[in-house]
Amino acid sequence: xxxxxxxxxxxxxxxxxxxxxxxxxxxxxxxxxxxxxxxxxxxxxxxxxxxxxxxxxxxxxxxxxxxxxxxxxxxxxxxxxxxxxxxxxxxxxxxxxxxxxxxxxxxxxxxxxxxxxxxxxxxxxxxxxxxxxxxxxxxxxxxxxxxxxxxxxxxxxxxxxxxxxxxxxxxxxxxxxxxxxxxxxxxxxxxxxxxxxxxxxxxxxxxxxxxxxxxxxxxxxxxxxxxxxxxxxxxxxxxxxxxxxxxxxxxxxxxxxxxxxxxxxxxxxxxxxxxxxxxxxxxxxxxxxxxxxxxxxxxxxxxxxxxxxxxxxxxxxxxxxxxxxxxxxxxxxxxxxxxxxxxxxxxxxxxxxxxxxxxxxxx
Amino acid sequence: xxxxxxxxxxxxxxxxxxxxxxxxxxxxxxxxxxxxxxxxxxxxxxxxxxxxxxxxxxxxxxxxxxxxxxxxxxxxxxxxxxxxxxxxxxxxxxxxxxxxxxxxxxxxxxxxxxxxxxxxxxxxxxxxxxxxxxxxxxxxxxxxxxxxxxxxxxxxxxxxxxxxxxxxxxxxxxxxxxxxxxxxxxxxxxxxxxxxxxxxxxxxxxxxxxxxxxxxxxxxxxxxxxxxxxxxxxxxxxxxxxxxxxxxxxxxx
Numbered sequence: 001x002x003x004x005x006x007x008x009x010x011x012x013x014x015x016x017x018x019x020x021x022x023x024x025x026x027x028x029x030x031x032x033x034x035x036x037x038x039x040x041x042x043x044x045x046x047x048x049x050x051x052x053x054x055x056x057x058x059x060x061x062x063x064x065x066x067x068x069x070x071x072x073x074x075x076x077x078x079x080x081x082x083x084x085x086x087x088x089x090x091x092x093x094x095x096x097x098x099x100x101x102x103x104x105x106x107x108x109x110x111x112x113x114x115x116x117x118x119x120x121x122x123x124x125x126x127x128x129x130x131x132x133x134x135x136x137x138x139x140x141x142x143x144x145x146x147x148x149x150x151x152x153x154x155x156x157x158x159x160x161x162x163x164x165x166x167x168x169x170x171x172x173x174x175x176x177x178x179x180x181x182x183x184x185x186x187x188x189x190x191x192x193x194x195x196x197x198x199x200x201x202x203x204x205x206x207x208x209x210x211x212x213x214x215x216x217x218x219x220x221x222x223x224x225x226x227x228x229x230x231x232x233x234x235x236x237x238x239x240x241x242x243x244x245x246x247x248x249x250x251x252x253x254x255x256x257x258x259x260x261x262x263x264x265x266x267x268x269x270x271x272x273x274x275x276x277x278x279x280x281x282x283x284x285x286x287x288x289x290x291x292x293x294x295x296x297x298x299x300x301x302x303x304x305x306x307x308x309x310x311x312x313x314x315x316x317x318x319x320x321x322x323x324x325x326x327x328x329x330x331x332x333x334x335x336x337x338x339x340x341x342x343x344x345x346x347x348x349x350x351x352x353x354x355x356x357x358x359x360x361x362x363x
Numbered sequence: 364x365x366x367x368x369x370x371x372x373x374x375x376x377x378x379x380x381x382x383x384x385x386x387x388x389x390x391x392x393x394x395x396x397x398x399x400x401x402x403x404x405x406x407x408x409x410x411x412x413x414x415x416x417x418x419x420x421x422x423x424x425x426x427x428x429x430x431x432x433x434x435x436x437x438x439x440x441x442x443x444x445x446x447x448x449x450x451x452x453x454x455x456x457x458x459x460x461x462x463x464x465x466x467x468x469x470x471x472x473x474x475x476x477x478x479x480x481x482x483x484x485x486x487x488x489x490x491x492x493x494x495x496x497x498x499x500x501x502x503x504x505x506x507x508x509x510x511x512x513x514x515x516x517x518x519x520x521x522x523x524x525x526x527x528x529x530x531x532x533x534x535x536x537x538x539x540x541x542x543x544x545x546x547x548x549x550x551x552x553x554x555x556x557x558x559x560x561x562x563x564x565x566x567x568x569x570x571x572x573x574x575x576x577x578x579x580x581x582x583x584x585x586x587x588x589x590x591x592x593x594x595x596x597x598x599x600x601x602x603x604x605x606x607x608x609x610x611x612x613x614x615x616x
Contacts, residue, residue: 013479066412066427092441093489115486117388117425126484135479139472142411143445143493150442162449163496166522166534169488172478189535219413219432220440274428337429339418348421350612 001025004174011172014137019108020174022199023060023090023138026157029197032231036261042210043263047236047313050262051078054232055200059084060110062198062230063091066221067116068273068281071096074266074317075202075236077308080105090198092142092222098125099304101134102297112140116290124294139172148175148196149222152229160190201230203255204269206277208237212260213246213253218276220254227259234262236269238278268314272307272321277340280333282321284362287353321359364595366547367614368603369566370504371397372595374457374545377502382454383407385494388426390504391457393603393613396422400602409453411490413439422608426490445490448497449537456498456538458491459505462516465559465580466530467523467541469495469503470516478518488520495521500542507546512560512578524558531558548574550592554583564590 001021009017022028045053055061061079065071073096079087080100086107089097093113100106101124115121128134140148143163151159160181164170170178170191181188203223205216212235216223227233235255240263246253268275272282285307293303311317318326333348335341351362367390374394378384380403386395387410399406399419407416414432423430432438439447447453460469471491475482495501501523505511523541524531531540540558544551549565561583565574571589575582595603608614 011478067425069412069425069427111487113487113489115489121483121485126481129484130476130480139487141488141492142441142490143497146440146442146445150440162535162537163445163493165496165536166519166525166531167488167492167496168472168519169492187533187535218429219427219438221412221427222441224440225442276429334429337420337433339420339434343420349610350424 005170005177008172008174008176012137012174014174017174019088020137023088023110023196024175024194026152026195026197029152029229029231038258040211040257043212043260044210044240045262045264047075047078047264047266048082050234050264051075051082054234054261055079055082055084057085058087059199060088060090062201062226063089063094063096064201064203064223064226065270065273066219067093067095068286070204070216070218070270070276071273072202072204072236072269073271073273074269074314075204075234076100080308088137090145090196092140092145095122098122098128099300101125101128102301102304106134108135108137110138110140110145111136112142112145119290122294124300127297138175139169141169144169144176144191144193145196146222146225147193149225149229151193151195152197153225156195158192158194161193162190164191165189196229198226198230200232200234201226202234202236203227204236204275205255206238207241207245208235208263209241209243209246209257210263211243211257212263213243213257214255214260215246215249215251216254216276224255227255233260234264235260236264236266238267238269238275240265266314268318271314271317274334277338278334279327279330280337282326283351284321284353284359287351287362291353292355326359364600365614365616366506367616368600369594370545370547371603371614372599373550373592374502374504375401376593377543377545378403378406378455381405383409383452385409385411385448385453385456385498387457387459387490388424389459389613392423393608394457394504396607397599397603400606401599409444409447411441411444411493413441413444415439422612424612445493445497448494451499453498455500455502456494457502457504458494458521460503460511461485462511462513463503463544464513464516464523466525466527467503467544467553467558467560468516468519468525469521469523470518471520472518474517491521495523495538496536497538499539501538501540503541503544505546507548507577509577509579512580514580524553527558528556548577551582559583561585562589564592566592567594
């Protein structure tokens with residue numbers, strides 16, 4: 001259907017290119033958007049209803065936020081719990097795709113960054129990639145992918161970039177092509193970046209009204225562009241507010257209602273990640289994962305069985321890390337980090353997980 | 364003083380006052396914070412997740428975390444954040460590396476094997492390629508040994524001078540390219556014609572032969588005697604340990 005970068009197809013060992021088409025098929029994305037009910041209507045439903053109705057096997061699923069900041073992790077966990085299969089994961093970063101691999105939720109990956117910054121690379125992802133449990137079908141830098149989402153939001157079939165030139169990323173991405181800048185008489189290579197259209201995005205925000213108008217704090221990263229691009233969008237929100245509250249708030253709406261298919265009231269929907277204005281990372285969860293669980297495949301499986309399947313919803317997760325005590329401490333820690341509470345007495349010390357520690361030791 | 368403290372100090376000296384700099388987590392953040400508390404109080408920090416010029420606070424552990432956008436005058440979207448580097452609004456960028464070759468091309472993708480079956484899959488680009496492609500001056504930082512300074516990188520994530528000479532310019536890359544590499548052994552720059560890595564100064568106790576032993580490619584040497592890198596005075600170390608990274612998150616060994 002599309003004329004892909006041949007060298008990249010060879011390097012990635014992709015024979016059936018039909019798996020690549022939907023991501024850049026702007027006509028089908030427009031059709032999907034046209035077919036939506038555009039009315040201002042009540043879109044509230046439960047998380048399980050929203051995931052069941054809007055996430056299909058094989059969908060291109062977009063990660064949101066930034067790894068463990070403002071990412072719709074509880075939405076993603078519900079996708080895994082419902083046993084959805086063979087998704088293509090995309091996102092800048094796409095850190096959270098990796099634990100979907102062990103359950104067969106993530107099969108393909110549009111790769112920009114998977115890892116934990118100062119905690120290093122993702123051993124679980126590296127292992128699963130080598131074993132063929134997940135396959136990279138396009139390789140990106142954060143900026144190139146961000147431009148692809150932005151082009152979609154701007155309604156353009158693509159854009160030209162000065163990123164990626166000279167790198168091996170261009171030899172491992174079927175969607176990217178180096179071209180001569182058509183406006184220039186001199187040698188001026190540019191990279192054509194097609195607009196990117198995921199099938200489904202789950203985005204977590206601070207507040208949404210029942211129609212899907214959204215407001216959030218902290219970095220948008222790619223969320224505004226992805227909401228406009230994706231064929232289907234589920235919003236999970238710390239709270240539902242009235243339409244009047246959105247209208248009279250200085251920020252207005254940052255994501256408009258007509259992007260949105262479902263609105264889920266879901267306090268702690270970004271947990272165990274960080275939510276701006278609300279709560280801090282569940283440090284115990286991440287530290288134990290990085291230090292202990294990801295070392296072996298059995299360790300990963302046992303860890304995520306315990307955390308994702310061992311709690312049927314976010315209430316179970318909160319109970320595991322200390323309930324209201326965690327909420328109180330975590331909220332103070334986040335608010336102080338953001339300069340909205342006093343910082344004295346708040347402990348940010350980076351404690352490494354050791355065997356035998358429980359949630360009170362690293363909370 | 365440990366090697367990480369030395370690296371943090373030397374890196375901080377690469378920053379001039381009033382510059383806008385693109386930084387990631389780890390040593391670049393420590394160095395930038397030290398620079399701001401010492402010789403460069405008016406620098407502006409920019410992060411790929413969108414944070415800009417946060418109020419100083421604890422050391423951030425993630426470029427998306429609250430310490431990168433604490434009371435920022437504005438927080439940009441990711442596409443706009445890199446866009447300002449393309450538009451010439453950012454002076455310098457700092458990057459780490461898993462492998463680096465003699466032309467300053469860096470790899471953070473994979474080690475060994477093939478792309479589809481690597482020995483180790485690393486993080487991928489993240490914003491590294493974008494920063495390396497767009498900022499006016501790029502500075503690399505990391506520990507140095509022959510597994511990191513290699514004849515050929517297994518994957519070019521971030522372009523340096525590619526095959527040397529004018530190759531970077533011919534490839535159409537906007538940013539000026541790497542100007543320095545700060546390692547545990549010394550400070551390197553690039554020979555202007557060949558664009559090959561050249562010793563600029565070596566840390567105290569490091570000879571040119573020792574630096575060469577810690578490299579998988581030939582290090583060019585400057586004419587004349589090789590200068591010794593300036594070490595931080597006690598008052599700088601005090602600021603580094605007491606104020607910049609009191610918990611030793613990045614400079615503890």
